[in-house]
Amino acid sequence: MFDDLQKRLSSAFGQFRARGLLTEANIKDGLREVRTALLEADVNLQVVKEFMEKVGERAVGQQLIKSVRPEQQIVKVVHDELIELMGPVDPSIRFEKTGPTIIMLCGLQGSGKTTTCGKLARLLASQGRKPLLVAADLQRPAAIEQLKVIGQQLQVPVFSEPSSNPVKVCQDALAEANRQACDTIILDTAGRLHVDDELMAELKQIEKKVKPHQVFFVCDALTGQDAVASAGSFNEALELDGVIITKLDGDARGGAALSVRKVTGVPVKFVGMGEKLDKLQPFDPERIVGQMLGMGDIVGLVEAAQSVVDQEEAQKQQEKLAKGKFDLNDFRQQITQMKKMGSVRDLMGKIPGLNQMPVNLDEIDADGEVQRIQGIIDSMTPEERRNPNLIDISRRRRISAGAGVDPSDISALVKQFDAMAAFVKQMSQMTMLDKIRAMSGLGRAGAFNPGARLMAPKQGTGKRLTPKEREKQRKQREKEERKKRRDERGKEG
Structure with a gap:
């Protein structure tokens, strides 16, 4: 995770190590490398500009500690500013005191929205909630069947009906939740390959008629700035309550994770760290930044x-x-x-x-x-x-x-x-x-x-040897051993 960004930042920090003492001039030169690393990681340009201004101000005004190497102090400044860039953090979900809490998940097609519905249901069930999954994605083929399979794996009820109207499906799900005494409803809505008027109109209708208490945008980390731009469009139309970043475990750059909070003003709630249904965890900037800077994640x-x-x-x-x-x-x-x-x-x-x-x-x-x-x-x-x-x-x-x-x-x-x-x-x-x-x-x-x-x-x-190469080496060693034994027998005779 974040392999590319980690390597680039390590190289940038190496510039400070090579210079020894820090001066205002070489701090600016070194931070230029950090700036390049962030841009190559697909971090939003405006976010990079504001971030580097803050880092530059803190680094130049930093009082050097003799017992700490210069590059370590710069790493500390960058570390703290990265955490601030992605915060403040609020992974909690506000649950209604009376009646079921309705959570709507939206996003572009292919972002992992349906799987995330299952992951969220599993997480909430582990906390003592009783979720109901609602198959309101009537656009993507097999979306309903996929959600039913997930529900069976989790032993969580799934509501669906043969209707071409997703708003009606969501409305009817309210009655089903009351019938089954479910206290949380998770709506799996339709996505498109791009943001369009038809998609937004459908989501606005669901929001107007069903009145979800929380709206989360599911953001694919691998699409970088495109995901951040989409989050901004959805936020303008729906007023998002949070973002869930998926596929973060496969993200080598980290651009979406670093940009989405600043661009949208919406907090990241959870992150998907794998395909399995137990791979959803609360967003923790300190752990994310630790891995970006090669500090590991002992807590994880x-x-x-x-x-x-x-x-x-x-x-x-x-x-x-x-x-x-x-x-x-x-x-x-x-x-x-x-x-x-x-x-x-x-x-x-x-x-x-x-x-x-x-x-x-x-x-x-x-x-x-x-x-x-x-x-x-x-x-x-x-x-x-x-x-x-x-x-x-x-x-x-x-x-x-x-x-x-x-x-x-x-x-x-x-x-x-x-x-x-x-x-x-x-x-x-x-x-x-x-x-x-x-x-x-x-x-x-x-x-x-x-x-x-x-x-x-x-x-x-x-590199590791292939099976053919290992077999070839094995035959060569056996041949040498046989020759060695023949030579030994010859000497004895």
């Missing part, structure tokens, strides 16, 4: 872990690790838990400093590597997992055949695991102060980081 990482980790099992693992015990069964269990937390690449992006490590994430199929490691461990016997030292040449060949990998991959995994197990044992014998000192060095060295070591590209290649 902890939340993801808490949502999937079995606390009882985690306690058993902790007790085992405290005794210095750690085998491949434990490692496989950790991998399984990590996969439940989402994309490995996304998790890597949330770890502060990982992007600074000498591992090119663009060259790593992180999720594929996790699956490969899991396949290797699954191909071992229970005894081999408990004691990897048993794995000799013949066992390596058997395991590699079962996992569909090269025997050298088995050796590499065992070596890396031995290092991890030794570290776990060493940590179990340390005092708390020693542990803190040891852990503080891990981020820099990456010595025992599975993401950095186990999933790193093979040395000298810059």
Whole structure:
């Protein structure tokens, strides 16, 4: 997420690092790089102008602290101003005290509006609300069926009827909500490929007749300034109460997230961070800016872990690790838990400093590597997992055949695991102060980081070998081994 913007801003901040001391002249030169980075990220031009004026004023007037490097102080200024640019934040929804609360979602076709209706319904249901989904998109083929499928997955009721009038559908949904004792109605309205009079007239009629209490615009992050311009048009016609940004996890630039609040004056309520129905979260500028600046998202990482980790099992693992015990069964269990937390690449992006490590994430199929490691461990016997030292040449060949990998991959995994197990044992014998000192060095060295070591590209290649290349190497090694054995037998004779 925000990979392009993060790289450009890191390059811009590097200008300050190279200059050493900050002066008014080199601050302006460096901030010019920041300005270019934001424009290339598709941030609205007027937003960039106002933002850079504020950053420039604060940076030039900044009192330098000797213990803090100059570029770090500039990063702090940019960090604070970016948060202010996207705020103030209000992810709450005002619910009516009597009768159902009506929420209308609108937006252009393809923005993920129907899926967002389902995500919002799931979120509200988890908070104790009883939502009703209303299929009022009568323009897009299969929109009604899609919403029904989502409703079945969530076990949330969906209202639809064979009508060509979306206003009537929304009106009839009110009676259905009362009949089913639903306290929240979510209207999935129609979209178009562009803003047009017909679309706006239809939405205005729904607003006039049904009187929704909240109107949210669903904004596709990947369309950048086009999405922001559309949000402005919808706001003029409907007076939006909030914006939901979708597909933010796939946004490399961040232009929509940085522009929409300033351009429309409407707060961002929620962000979609994936296709699954549980991937809707309240908008938090501090976490977003942290990822834009390469600071990671520890809060998001902890939340993801808490949502999937079995606390009882985690306690058993902790007790085992405290005794210095750690085998491949434990490692496989950790991998399984990590996969439940989402994309490995996304998790890597949330770890502060990982992007600074000498591992090119663009060259790593992180999720594929996790699956490969899991396949290797699954191909071992229970005894081999408990004691990897048993794995000799013949066992390596058997395991590699079962996992569909090269025997050298088995050796590499065992070596890396031995290092991890030794570290776990060493940590179990340390005092708390020693542990803190040891852990503080891990981020820099990456010595025992599975993401950095186990999933790193093979040395000298810059990329993972294809199955054909691995097979070719395997045959070449077997040929060399046969020749070596023949030579040894010849010497003995």
